[in-house]
Amino acid sequence: MQPKSLTPESFPSAGLVAYFSMEIAINPAMPTYSGGLGVLAGDTLRSAADLGVPLVAITLLHRKGYFRQHLDSKGVQSEDIQAWNPADFLTEESPRVAVSVEGRTVAIRAWRYDLKGCTGHIVPIYLLDTDLDANTGWDRGLTDHLYGGDTNYRLQQEIVLGMGGARMANALGLRVNVYHMNEGHAALLTLALLESQLGGGPLGQVEAADVEVVRQKCVFTTHTPVPAGHDRFSSEQAIRILGGDRTARLEKLGCFHEGLLNMTMVALRFSRYANGVAMQHGKVSREMFPEFAIDSITNGVHAPTWISEPVQQMLDTHIPSWRRDNLYVRNAIDLPLPEVIQAHALAKEELLAEVASRAGLVLNPKVLTLGFARRAATYKRASLLFTDPERLLKIATEAGGLQILYAGKAHPQDEPGKALIRQVIETAGELSNDMLRIVYLENYAWDLGALLTAGVDVWVNTPRRPYEASGTSGMKAAMNGVPSLSILDGWWIEGCIEGVTGWAIEDGANDAEEAASLYDKLQNSVVPLYLQAPEKWAHMMRTTIAFNGSYFNTNRMVTQYMRNAYYPVQLTEKARVEEAAFAS
Numbered sequence: 001m002q003p004k005s006l007t008p009e010s011f012p013s014a015g016l017v018a019y020f021s022m023e024i025a026i027n028p029a030m031p032t033y034s035g036g037l038g039v040l041a042g043d044t045l046r047s048a049a050d051l052g053v054p055l056v057a058i059t060l061l062h063r064k065g066y067f068r069q070h071l072d073s074k075g076v077q078s079e080d081i082q083a084w085n086p087a088d089f090l091t092e093e094s095p096r097v098a099v100s101v102e103g104r105t106v107a108i109r110a111w112r113y114d115l116k117g118c119t120g121h122i123v124p125i126y127l128l129d130t131d132l133d134a135n136t137g138w139d140r141g142l143t144d145h146l147y148g149g150d151t152n153y154r155l156q157q158e159i160v161l162g163m164g165g166a167r168m169a170n171a172l173g174l175r176v177n178v179y180h181m182n183e184g185h186a187a188l189l190t191l192a193l194l195e196s197q198l199g200g201g202p203l204g205q206v207e208a209a210d211v212e213v214v215r216q217k218c219v220f221t222t223h224t225p226v227p228a229g230h231d232r233f234s235s236e237q238a239i240r241i242l243g244g245d246r247t248a249r250l251e252k253l254g255c256f257h258e259g260l261l262n263m264t265m266v267a268l269r270f271s272r273y274a275n276g277v278a279m280q281h282g283k284v285s286r287e288m289f290p291e292f293a294i295d296s297i298t299n300g301v302h303a304p305t306w307i308s309e310p311v312q313q314m315l316d317t318h319i320p321s322w323r324r325d326n327l328y329v330r331n332a333i334d335l336p337l338p339e340v341i342q343a344h345a346l347a348k349e350e351l352l353a354e355v356a357s358r359a360g361l362v363l364n365p366k367v368l369t370l371g372f373a374r375r376a377a378t379y380k381r382a383s384l385l386f387t388d389p390e391r392l393l394k395i396a397t398e399a400g401g402l403q404i405l406y407a408g409k410a411h412p413q414d415e416p417g418k419a420l421i422r423q424v425i426e427t428a429g430e431l432s433n434d435m436l437r438i439v440y441l442e443n444y445a446w447d448l449g450a451l452l453t454a455g456v457d458v459w460v461n462t463p464r465r466p467y468e469a470s471g472t473s474g475m476k477a478a479m480n481g482v483p484s485l486s487i488l489d490g491w492w493i494e495g496c497i498e499g500v501t502g503w504a505i506e507d508g509a510n511d512a513e514e515a516a517s518l519y520d521k522l523q524n525s526v527v528p529l530y531l532q533a534p535e536k537w538a539h540m541m542r543t544t545i546a547f548n549g550s551y552f553n554t555n556r557m558v559t560q561y562m563r564n565a566y567y568p569v570q571l572t573e574k575a576r577v578e579e580a581a582f583a584s
Helices: 006-015 036-051 151-171 189-197 208-216 237-244 243-254 263-269 279-288 311-317 325-336 338-359 389-398 415-433 448-453 473-479 509-532 534-549 553-568 575-584
Strands: 016-021 055-060 068-072 077-080 097-101 104-116 123-127 176-182 218-221 232-234 260-264 273-276 368-373 402-407 434-440 457-460 485-486 502-505
Touching: 016 036, 016 151, 036 055, 036 104, 036 123, 036 176, 036 553, 055 151, 077 097, 097 151, 104 151, 123 151, 151 189, 151 237, 151 325, 151 368, 176 189, 176 553, 189 218, 189 243, 189 263, 218 263, 218 553, 232 237, 237 243, 237 260, 260 263, 273 368, 273 553, 311 325, 311 338, 325 534, 325 553, 338 434, 338 534, 368 448, 368 509, 389 402, 389 415, 389 434, 389 509, 402 415, 402 448, 415 434, 448 473, 457 473, 473 485, 473 534, 502 509, 509 534, 534 553
Parallel strands: 016 055, 016 176, 055 123, 176 218, 218 273, 368 402, 368 457, 402 434, 457 485, 485 502
Antiparallel strands: 068 077, 097 104, 104 123, 232 260
């Protein structure tokens, strides 16, 4: 029976949610994430804890982390492992479960981390670990590396996460009502649920009713707007690693696409609710998978995690209820402008001190500073700012100086991404002078990301449309009053109010046209406002916090998941007819 309201008191009767994610940014000292997906997962759980949602999370341990990035003077990236000791942060749980991988039995244990919210509510996070004496050397390393190895390693990890995670939840005595798959990595949990529904019986006897029982327990969030980004495995891999019977069943149930086992298809087939992570991404996802109803819930960020200390103190003084209810951030529209200016100046000072420490370069706090930090993927076009070097130098001179801070890791196997980093660093060396300072900071992670999004003056984002599913770095900047200068893709379609929360880079037929729009906005809108109208600039910072900070947060996002995915409120017949008519 559905709860009549969504107050915390009603959650226990609604049932426990199990949130599955391949990566989760839990603690800055624990290298259990690589970037946006993991940070979003961590922010989701922090808000769930703040809101008192009955939720647990399941992920992999990643004993050796993602990687620590080193860049030499020419921009060549090298990687070091990030080994850490789980016992320093986690509590080992007693249950053991097992999965079959290539016909071998692989034992799994779980470590627990208690994530406490602002009200004292705890969201337990269980990190699965195969480093046990019962396993072979290879199997002991299955939970070592996040996104390491080849596709064989990836599929084996996904068996541990999905099937092992579902079995571990049961072994821990968790009475789960809703399984939330954050991306397709955990899709095989549906297979474990199906086998449990059959009581361990042969998969050949699956009925439509059995599939429906699983569907009613599962929801799915897709984050990838391009086909190549969805995990896919060959029939040979699936049969060899997952087993012939299971592979045949998944194929019969329509989980193969273009001859490949597609984890997004697995998740969609077995979910009663699915969503993209921004309005535009929902549209793109429905075009990619037209046979499925895919909703959209726009991402957010956890406000207390990403708002700088000076801005937090300002909000605490003037809007004391903002931590309890992020919607009160809307009242930032009335913050005293001198305090907004001062809070940002302190955040910028802290950022530039970190730049001096890392790069040995002293930057000017009075000079307009742009930030560009994200995974070094080619579609994000980190070098678009350098399309016309002469014009960029002219703008820098007119501005009395321009500073650009870059950061971002390329996946160890992403050679084009690594080449992009080298290109940016090489170009920075050629262009940098007294008027234009360009710095690429190595080892982009949680701590540096927080300093950058709070301390720069403008956040720049230049993805090639429509490849940005959502993007959350610009949201973090907005929380701190930093406006964006960005392509209208992902979240920025919803967040851009021209001249109020930032500026839109106009769509063009090619990179050159979009670079020209970027330069036009920088030269004719950003620089004059920054130089000639400091009070109007502060007003923009204030409206950015009020309009975007109050909406693009994970408290709002988690509430939408509760209403639409976890505990959907039953519509009246009249409302259902009206909604169906609108959708058509």
